[in-house]
Amino acid sequence: MNIIETERLxxxxxxFKKPEGLSGSIKSLWKREYEEKxxxxxxxxxxxxxxxxxxxxxxxxxxxxxxxxxxxxxxxTSGRIDVMGFYPNDLKNEFKRQYAVVMGQKSxxxxxxxxxxxxxxxKEIYELDEKQFRETRAYFTELFGVRELMDVQVxxxxxxxxxxxxxxxxxxxxxxxxxxxxxxxxxxxIASGQIRRFLKQVNRERGTSIILTSHYMEDISTLCDxxxxxxxxxxxxxxxxxxxxxxxxxxxxxxxxxxxELPPAQNLAAEGAASLQGQAGGQSPRRPSRWEVLERTPxxxxxxxxxxxxxxxxxxxxxxxPTDISVEEDEIGTVVERIYQDGSRGxxx
Amino acid sequence: MRNRMKKxxxxxxxxxxxxxxxxxxxxxxxxxxFFVDGSxxxxxLMVFRAVYSNVDRIGTWGEGEMILFIGTFSLINAVGMxxxxxxxxxxxxxxxxxxxxxxxTKPVSPLLRLTFEQxxxxxxxxxAMSLCIIWYGAHRAGIVPRAGDVLLYLGWLxxxxxxHYDMMVLIRSVCFYLVTNARLxxxxxxxxxxxxxxxxxxxxxxxxxxxxxxxPYGLMATLPVQSILGELRWQTALQGLxxxxxxTGLTACAWKRGLRRYxxxxx
Numbered sequence: 001m002n003i004i005e006t007e008r009l010x011x012x013x014x015x016f017k018k019p020e021g022l023s024g025s026i027k028s029l030w031k032r033e034y035e036e037k038x039x040x041x042x043x044x045x046x047x048x049x050x051x052x053x054x055x056x057x058x059x060x061x062x063x064x065x066x067x068x069x070x071x072x073x074x075x076x077t078s079g080r081i082d083v084m085g086f087y088p089n090d091l092k093n094e095f096k097r098q099y100a101v102v103m104g105q106k107s108x109x110x111x112x113x114x115x116x117x118x119x120x121x122x123k124e125i126y127e128l129d130e131k132q133f134r135e136t137r138a139y140f141t142e143l144f145g146v147r148e149l150m151d152v153q154v155x156x157x158x159x160x161x162x163x164x165x166x167x168x169x170x171x172x173x174x175x176x177x178x179x180x181x182x183x184x185x186x187x188x189x190i191a192s193g194q195i196r197r198f199l200k201q202v203n204r205e206r207g208t209s210i211i212l213t214s215h216y217m218e219d220i221s222t223l224c225d226x227x228x229x230x231x232x233x234x235x236x237x238x239x240x241x242x243x244x245x246x247x248x249x250x251x252x253x254x255x256x257x258x259x260x261e262l263p264p265a266q267n268l269a270a271e272g273a274a275s276l277q278g279q280a281g282g283q284s285p286r287r288p289s290r291w292e293v294l295e296r297t298p299x300x301x302x303x304x305x306x307x308x309x310x311x312x313x314x315x316x317x318x319x320x321x322p323t324d325i326s327v328e329e330d331e332i333g334t335v336v337e338r339i340y341q342d343g344s345r346g347x348x349x
Numbered sequence: 350m351r352n353r354m355k356k357x358x359x360x361x362x363x364x365x366x367x368x369x370x371x372x373x374x375x376x377x378x379x380x381x382x383f384f385v386d387g388s389x390x391x392x393x394l395m396v397f398r399a400v401y402s403n404v405d406r407i408g409t410w411g412e413g414e415m416i417l418f419i420g421t422f423s424l425i426n427a428v429g430m431x432x433x434x435x436x437x438x439x440x441x442x443x444x445x446x447x448x449x450x451x452x453x454t455k456p457v458s459p460l461l462r463l464t465f466e467q468x469x470x471x472x473x474x475x476x477a478m479s480l481c482i483i484w485y486g487a488h489r490a491g492i493v494p495r496a497g498d499v500l501l502y503l504g505w506l507x508x509x510x511x512x513h514y515d516m517m518v519l520i521r522s523v524c525f526y527l528v529t530n531a532r533l534x535x536x537x538x539x540x541x542x543x544x545x546x547x548x549x550x551x552x553x554x555x556x557x558x559x560x561x562x563x564x565p566y567g568l569m570a571t572l573p574v575q576s577i578l579g580e581l582r583w584q585t586a587l588q589g590l591x592x593x594x595x596x597t598g599l600t601a602c603a604w605k606r607g608l609r610r611y612x613x614x615x616x
Contacts, residue, residue, distance in 0.1 A: 013612065064615070073450045074613050091608065093456035101454050108451050110367060112374050117367055124363045125457045127356055 004047035009079035011040045039065040041233040052203045054224035055213040058333040062233040063213045100170035104182035109154045115165040116150045126173035140168040160191025177209045231340045248338045249330045252310040255302045256322040364465045408550040413490025420482030422545045422570035430472035433464045440521040447614030505573035512593045515600040525607025540564045
């Protein structure tokens with residue numbers, strides 16, 4: 001059953017075009033020019049109960065605007081929107097009781113007080129009885145492992161701990177839908193990993209539908225079976241996350257640092273070729289022609305390689321004795337750009 | 350309806366409890382305003398004394414009535430300071446920064462939450478002092494009110510506190526429609542300051558239109574005082590009720606339409 005449906009959903013902002021200089025400013029006192037900017041355009045979307053969907057897109061793509069329309073914070077300019085049978089911007093309390101929203105950059109916790117203090121207020125706002133409140137709080141306190149942090153001032157918590165509290169506050173009334181806007185922003189790898197595990201568990205055990213907006217590919221690839229990619233306010237991909245990554249995440253960025261000076265540049269290609277040849281059992285030697293050196297200093301090397309050749313590249317680098325190596329996926333902007341180009345040829349959706 | 354009121358009351362109680370806990374974290378922050386507000390009030394009284402020491406009457410009112418008027422205006426102001434002033438004052442910032450987002454997603458009136466989120470017990474002495482002045486003014490004016498007069502006075506006081514609140518919300522709701530309302534807040538401050546010193550009976554002609562209908566601060570303490578003095582004509586009373594009703598309707602409309610226009614802030 002669909003609990004969210006949108007059809008040709010559009011949000012347009014009008015913005016003032018300021019003419020250059022003082023004379024332009026004086027003219028604009030009497031005559032102003034405005035331009036229309038579509039933050040979200042003709043967006044069709046459906047979410048089934050219990051689904052966990054990732055919303056991906058670069059900065060300014062329209063992800064947050066879409067989330068704000070789905071939660072009723074802002075009204076759409078045109079199109080149809082139905083969330084659990086409600087028009088969100090009517091801001092009905094019956095509607096607001098059934099969802100929760102966590103915005104990575106906006107906290108709902110009282111900074112100087114404890115998480116328990118905020119939870120008490122939310123207990124009253126969501127009209128929970130004492131027993132239900134205590135049971136739900138105990139469940140999440142155990143799940144997040146934060147029992148000893150409940151009576152600590154929020155401002156003294158780490159970013160990761162604070163995000164756990166944000167999630168607890170949001171999930172206290174057991175919403176049917178949880179909107180998460182960049183929940184892992186600023187978190188380190190360990191904290192992000194924990195948050196992802198909790199979300200997976202909440203989705204599985206409580207059946208909470210989740211719409212996750214994130215810049216981080218890892219959030220999406222670990223959590224979401226389905227992804228929706230937005231670019232310039234339009235949907236450019238809606239489908240399985242594994243297919244998205246298989247088709248559009250083509251490269252890996254390898255960064256290695258060295259205590260000794262690096263050998264000359266041409267050796268890298270030779271080592272890579274040898275490694276690839278070794279991997280192919282000496283049958284069909286391949287040339288690592290698409291390896292792109294992004295940065296090279298005497299003690300640091302950053303290269304971009306096709307993902308299927310990443311192990312060969314690592315094998316080529318290892319003999320030089322790196323002190324540290326990191327391997328990163330394609331950045332979200334690159335992937336989206338690729339989908340967009342593919343989409344313009346009619347292949348993405 | 351009854352359930353909603355009960356729920357709002359519980360939320361209100363929790364907001365006040367949280368606010369007290371918050372204030373008590375910082376001892377100077379908690380005790381400081383008691384002294385600061387008290388001192389400010391004393392300064393206002395001294396200014397009033399200096400201004401009116403050589404004036405016998407304003408309109409038909411003598412010194413006792415004027416003291417009653419000052420006390421009543423101070424009480425309206427103090428009730429605002431204790432309950433809603435500091436909460437509503439933050440509205441423009443919350444609109445501009447997009448902080449209002451999180452208020453809109455909770456199943457409780459955002460205006461209720463904003464209104465009572467920043468209650469300020471530091472202004473309670475101001476309320477107590479205002480009550481003392483009202484008592485002293487009534488004594489000086491030679492008024493011995495009956496229970497009915499006191500009830501009527503309290504009724505008018507409640508209507509005028511609502512009007513004061515309406516004006517605060519209305520002026521700040523302008524930020525839903527325009528980028529800033531800074532000058533309007535200055536206008537509000539100037540009108541308040543003037544009308545705290547001069548009762549509505551002193552305004553005639555265009556000034557009466559401005560301070561009794563457009564920026565109706567001239568009515569705020571005047572009508573309750575006129576009611577307890579037995580001077581309030583039914584035409585004036587109706588006018589006062591109509592103004593309070595019109596501003597309440599206008600504020601509700603500006604707020605509701607404002608929420609629909611709200612575009613949040615880019616994050």
